[in-house]
Amino acid sequence: MGSLIITRTFIKYSLFAFNIIFWLLGTVLLVIAIWSKTEKGNLMDFNSMAVDPATVLLIVGAVMFWIGFFGWVGALRENVKFLQVFATSLVILFLGEAAVGILAFVMKEKVREVVEEHMFDAIKAYRDDSDLRDAVNVAQRTFKCCGVRNFTDWQENVYFKCCNEGIESCGVPYSCCKMDLQVNLFCGVKIMDYTTEEYCTNTNQYVPMNHIKKEVSADDQIYQTGCLVTMEGWFNTNLYYIGGAAIGVAIVQIGGVWLAQSLTHKIKSVSAGYYHQK
Template sequence: MSGKHFKGQEVSCCIKYFIFGFNILFWLLGVAFLGIGLWAWSEKGVLSNISSITDLGGFDPVWLFLVVGGVMFILGFAGCIGALRENTLLLKFFSVFLGIIFFLELTAGVLAFVFKDWIKDQLNFFINNNIRAYRDDIDLQNLIDFTQEYWECCGAFGADDWNLNMYFNCTDTNPSREKCGVPFSCCTKDPAEDVINRQCGYDVRAKSDAEQKMFIHLKGCVPQFERWLHDNLTVVAGIFIGIALLQIFGICLAQNLVSDIEAVRASCFRNFLFTLPWFAMVSL
C-alpha cells in the first residue's frame, strides 16, 4: 500500500513540475509579446494619448502582440502558480480557459469551412479597409507590404483596389505624386537589384494591362492566399492539429493534477477524522 502511495506521489510530483516548466515558457513569451506591443505603442505615441487608438482607420498589428501576449501571460501565470502552489482554483481556471480557447478555435475552423464564401468576402472587406488606411499607421503599412511581397500580389483582388486609397487613386482631383500608382511591394523584383526601388509603382496603373504585367503583380492577395492555403494544406492542418493536441494534453495534465491534489487532501482529512477520537481519549 505504501509503495503504491509513494508511486502516486512521484507521478503527481512529475506532473506538477512538468506543468510548471511548460507554462513558465508561455508566461515568459507572453511577457515578451506584451513588452513588444507596449513598446510599439509608446513609439507611436499611443500610450501618451489613449484616445488615438480609435483614430486608426485600419487594423493595428500591435493588437496581435497585445492580445496574444495577454492570453499567454494569463494562462502561463495560472498554470505556473497553480502547479507550484498546488492551487486547484488556478489549475481549474487554467484548464477551463484553455478549453474555451480550444472550443473557439474548433468553432472558427468549422465555420470557416462551412461559410467559405462569407469568409472570403470578409477577407476582401478587411484588406480593402486596410488599403484605405495604408498611410495612417507604419505597422499596418509594413504588414501590407510584407503580405504583398510574400504572396506576390497586389490589392485584394487586383491592383485597381488601390483606388480606394486617397494617395493612389486615379481621380483627376488627386494631387498626390503617387496618383495611379501602387506601393513598391506590388512590383516584380529584379534579382540583380540590391536596393529596393520604392518608386517602382509610380504611374503604373495609367499604363495598359500588358505593360502593367511587366512592372507589377496583377493577381490579388485573396486568390493568392487561397492558392497558398491549397498548396500548403497538409502543413497548415498539421500545425493546427499539433496545437489542438498540445492544448488537450495541457487540459488533461491539469485535471489529473487537480484530481491528485484533491485525493491527497481528502485522504488527509479522513486520517484526521480517524485519529481525532484517539486524541480525545488520550487527553481524557
C-alpha cells in the first residue's frame, strides 16, 4: 500500500509539473498573440490566416492553454474526466503533427510554391508594413540572402524597381549587404545597371543578374542568392537536428499521455477497492 501511494504521488506531481509548464507557455503565447492582434495588427498581411504569425501564435497558445489547463487541474484534483480530456487532446495533437509532417513531405513541391508565393508577397509589401519589413531584414541578415530566388526579385517592389525614379530604385534593402558590425542603410542603393528602353517597356522583365554596376562589385557588397534557396540549404543541412527535435517533442507528448493514463488507472483502482491493506 505504501509503495502504491508513493508511486501515485510521484506520477501525480510529475504530471502536475509537466502541465504547469505547458500551461504557462500557452499563456505567454496567448498574451503575445493578443497583443500583436490588438496593438500591431497582422504582422504579415497575406490575406491568409495560415501565414499570419499572430494568428499562428494565437492558435498554438490556445491549444497549449487548453491542454495544460485540463492536465494541471486533472493531476491536482485527481479528476479522471479532466485527465482523459488531457490525454485525448495530446493524442489528437500528436496525430495532427504527424499528419502535417507527412503531408509536407509528400507535397513538398506544393509547400515550396506556397512559401515562395508568400515570400514574393512580403517583398511587394516591404515598405507598407514596418513589422513585415523588420521580419524580412532579420531573415536576410540571418540567412545571408537577398530576395526569394536571387537579389533581382526586389524588382517586384515598386520602390526598388529600376523604372521608379525614387532614391531606392534599381537597388536592394540594406539587409542584402555583406556587413559585419557597421550598418550602412544606403549600401544597396542603385546597384543595378539597366536600359530604360529595354526593361521599362516590359513590366514583367527583370534586370538580369549580371547587369550590376562595375564599381559596386556585387560579389563583395551584397548577397546574390535568394532566401528560399538559402533556407532550403539550411533545412537540408540541419535535417538530422530538426528530426531529433521532432522526435523529442513526440517523446514528451507520449510521456504526458503515459503519465495521465497511469494516474487514471491508479485512481480508478483505488476507487474500486482493488488495493487493500494486508
